[in-house]
Each structure stands twice: as C-alpha cells, then as structure tokens.
Amino acid sequence: xxxVSQSPSNKVTEKGKDVxxxxxxxxxxxxxxxxxxxxxxxxxxxxxxxxxxxxxxxxLPSDRFSxxxxxxxxxxxxxxxxxxxxxxxYLCASSFRGSGGNTIYFGEGSWLTVV
Amino acid sequence: xxxxxxxxxxVTLSEEAFLTIxxxxxxTGYPSLFWYVQYPGEGLQLLxxxxxxxxxxSNKGFExxxxxxxxxFHLEKGSVQVSDSAVYFCALSHPGGKLIxxxxxxxxxxx
Numbered sequence: 541x542x543x544v545s546q547s548p549s550n551k552v553t554e555k556g557k558d559v560x561x562x563x564x565x566x567x568x569x570x571x572x573x574x575x576x577x578x579x580x581x582x583x584x585x586x587x588x589x590x591x592x593x594x595x596x597x598x599x600l601p602s603d604r605f606s607x608x609x610x611x612x613x614x615x616x617x618x619x620x621x622x623x624x625x626x627x628x629x630y631l632c633a634s635s636f637r638g639s640g641g642n643t644i645y646f647g648e649g650s651w652l653t654v655v
Numbered sequence: 656x657x658x659x660x661x662x663x664x665x666v667t668l669s670e671e672a673f674l675t676i677x678x679x680x681x682x683t684g685y686p687s688l689f690w691y692v693q694y695p696g697e698g699l700q701l702l703x704x705x706x707x708x709x710x711x712x713s714n715k716g717f718e719x720x721x722x723x724x725x726x727x728f729h730l731e732k733g734s735v736q737v738s739d740s741a742v743y744f745c746a747l748s749h750p751g752g753k754l755i756x757x758x759x760x761x762x763x764x765x766x
Contacts, residue, residue: 573753583699583744583756596753631699633754644754646691646699 542566544647546632552653553622561617561650565634572615573635573644574607578628586630589615590637622654657682661745661757668735668764676730676760678719678745686747688712688721688728689754694741702730702743735764 545564553559565572574586585599589609600606604623609615619626629649635642662677680688690702690712703712708723717732728745745757 575756582758585753585755588753633699643701643704644748645701648698 546647546650550651558620561630563615563632569634571635573633574617575631576628624654627654657755659745659757661760664761666762671734674732674735678728680726680747686749689746690730691744692741737764740764
C-alpha cells in the first residue's frame with residue numbers, strides 16, 4: 541500500500557481481555573517497529589523486526605506483550621490480560637532495511653482504551 | 656544508553672515569530688538525527704534529518720544542523736505560521752537500529 545496501515549484505529553476493551561493490533565507495512569520495507577505513545581510518556585519503543593526476526597524486543601513492558609511478523613510483511617502485536625495502564629496509542633512504523641539514515645514511516649496508530 | 660532531551664513545552668508564539676526548539680543527545684558513535692512532527696489528529700511524519708556532523712536538514716522552512724561538538728540538533732524556523740502548530744519530536748538512530756525519541760515539544764502558534 542501507499543503507507544503503513546494499522547487496524548483497528550480504535551479499540552475499547554475490558555480489563556483482563558486480550559487484544560490484537562495489526563500492522564501492514566509499506567511494501568518492500570524489511571524493517572518494522574512498534575512504539576507506544578502515552579500521555580506524559582512520549583514515544584516508547586517496544587520491538588523491532590528485521591524480516592521475520594526480532595533482534596531487539598527490549599522495550600516490551602511485560603510478558604503480557606508479544607509480537608510476531610510473518611512473511612516479512614504483516615505484524616501483530618498481542619496484549620494479553622489487558623490492564624488500564626495499557627491504554628495508549630500503539631504506533632507501527634516501517635523502513636527500508638534498518639534505520640540509520642533511512643526514513644522511518646509511521647502509521648496513524650491504534651488507540652487502545654482499557655476500561 | 657542513548658537518549659534525547661528536548662526543551663519542555665508547550666511553546667506559544669505569535670504568527671511570524673522566530674522559533675527555536677532545543678534538542679540535545681547522548682549517544683555512542685555517530686547516530687543519524689531526525690525531527691518528526693505530529694499535527695493534531697494525524698500520524699507522525701518526518702520533518703527533516705541529518706546523517707553526519709555539520710549536515711543541515713531543511714524542509715518547509717524549518718532547519719536543523721547536526722552539531723557534534725555540542726551534541727545538539729536544534730530546530731529553527733524564521734517565521735512560524737498557525738499551521739505549524741503541532742508536537743515536534745527530536746530523535747536519533749544508529750544504522751540498523753531503532754529510533755530513540757525525545758519527549759516531544761508542543762508548539763502553539765496564535766494569529
């Protein structure tokens with residue numbers, strides 16, 4: 541597609557339920573990133589994929605968070621047993637190879653509200 | 656570890672005023688430096704970048720120069736417009752690595 545596509549754009553879920561957030565990167569981009577944007581917390585790195593492998597998952601906040609990428613394309617971020625502090629905008633981004641001087645393009649985000 | 660520090664907002668200016676948003680970084684080696692902008696209700700988009708020392712990135716009237724001696728990448732614009740109202744993020748990255756962002760600076764431009 542023309543840009544990074546994320547779904548759903550908005551999700552309201554009950555505490556304790558699992559959620560899946562999907563990211564479809566720009567075609568041909570091998571690098572894919574997940575970030576979280578919370579009020580007062582800025583942009584928090586979660587995980588980075590190069591192809592289907594994740595060389596850096598240092599930002600995942602707990603073992604309730606996991607992500608996978610298949611076919612070097614679509615990625616899914618899964619949050620199990622959601623908590624209210626998980627409420628945030630989850631941003632996906634992609635770039636041609638890794639960052640360095642390459643531009644990273646962001647999707648519009650998935651706004652998650654846990655009630 | 657690597658980090659980015661930006662001046663706190665919100666910054667409120669009148670139209671046609673001069674803008675500076677300070678950004679300093681701590682990093683090993685020679686990272687690339689970026690400014691991203693988030694307009695109200697929109698996603699993050701790249702504003703400008705610089706990949707080596709003394710490079711100047713520029714776009715839409717905004718400029719920033721990669722200063723290794725002061726580890727800074729301050730964003731400037733000579734005359735801001737109401738349409739520049741947004742949140743601005745400074746960031747760095749190393750080859751093959753992730754972007755590390757500052758906390759963001761909200762800019763509000765009044766007519």
